[in-house]
Amino acid sequence: MLTEAVIGLPDPRLRPHVDRYLGYREHxxxxxxxxxxxxxxVVLILGWGAPLDVTDPRAADRGAHGTSAFLAGPFDGWCATRTAGEGAGVQVLLSxxxxxRLLGLPLGELANRAVPVDRLGGWLVRLRDDLADLPDWAxxxxxxxxxxxxxxxxxxSVDPRLVGAWRLLDASGGALGxxxxxxxxxxxxxxxxxxxxxxxxxPPKTVARLLRFQRAYAVAGRTLVTAPTVAPPPRGRRGDADRGG
Incomplete structure (x- = not known):
């Protein structure tokens, strides 16, 4: 059960890349x-405490097992998470x-996969450890x-023509052919x-379908991702982070 969820807004200079942070605790x-x-x-979970498993029913080797910090997606099908015990961490949802840009590698290597962060680079492992050691969400x-x-x-930087194509597709809600x-x-x-x-x-056709799906979920007031891959509540102020951790 989710016991705490705290929104943090990134530095304004990061807003083109990172929309928000979500700190969470669960039991x-x-x-x-x-x-x-x-x-x-793409879902980035930098957690500590109880580990979890992420599984794709279509292929066992696409998942991550016994980890509290991982990166997942993009996924063109559903996956499942399983955990037990006390856990905490920060979720970051990324386009x-x-x-x-942040990972520095083509996402074709990560599509339909959940990968523990220790396979992706030392900076993510160090970041997870730093977050666990800090005393509060701020x-x-x-x-x-x-x-x-x-x-x-x-x-x-990513090829601006590709970024432009993504923005056009996203702005249309997946309606652009x-x-x-x-x-x-x-x-x-x-x-x-x-x-x-x-x-x-x-591929763009699949992304268009997923964008339409995401928009339909949003209109219905439903969430696509749940704790510990925690769906953000409505946008808060940066001061929300001062509730402590």
């Missing part, structure tokens, strides 16, 4: 299993272009700001699909 006396919906976003959110700003300073999108970018449909899938994990 479960017995196994707690949740089904997580498909999504075009595919933001994740591509300090943790400030540490995330510093880490993400440092990453953006050393990682290369691939042909129209390719015409806007000035590429063939095939070239766009290949580049888009390599850099952002899924």
């Amino acid at each position: 479960s006396a017995g196994p707690l299993v949740r089904r997580e919906a498909a999504g075009a976003f 595919a272009p933001a994740a591509r 300090g943790r959110f400030a540490r995330l700001d510093a880490a993400f700003a440092a990453r953006l300073a050393v990682t290369g 691939v042909g129209a999108l390719a015409e806007e970018v000035g590429w063939s449909r095939r070239h766009l699909a290949v580049r888009f899938r390599r850099e952002f994990g899924l």
Whole structure:
């Protein structure tokens, strides 16, 4: 059961890349299993305490097991999480272009997978350890700001044509057809699909379907991701982080 959820807003300079942070605590006396919906976003969990398993029913090797810190997605199908005990951490939801930039690797290597952070780079492991050692949410959110700003300073930018294609598709809520999108970018449909899938994990047609799905969920007032991959409550102020941790 989720016992605490605290919203933190990133430094304004990070807002094009990171929308918000969510600190959480939860307790479960017995196994707690949740089904997580498909999504075009990337979920970063930097947690400590009780480990969890993330499984994709379509392929066992796509999951992560016995870990409290992992990165998942984008996923074009549902997956499940299972945990028990006391856990805490910070969730960050990232768009595919933001994740591509922060991680410094093509998301084609991460699509439909959950990967423990210790397989992705030492900076994420160090960040998780730092967050666990800090005494309150305000300090943790400030540490995330510093880490993400440092990453953006050393990682290369994504091809602006691909970023532009993502923004057009996202702004349309997935309604823009691939042909129209390719015409806007000035590429063939095939070239766009290949580049888009390599850099952002899924082809534009699939992303369009997931964006329509996400919008339908939002209109219905439902959430796509649940604790410990915790869905953010309505946007709060930065001061919300001062409730302590």
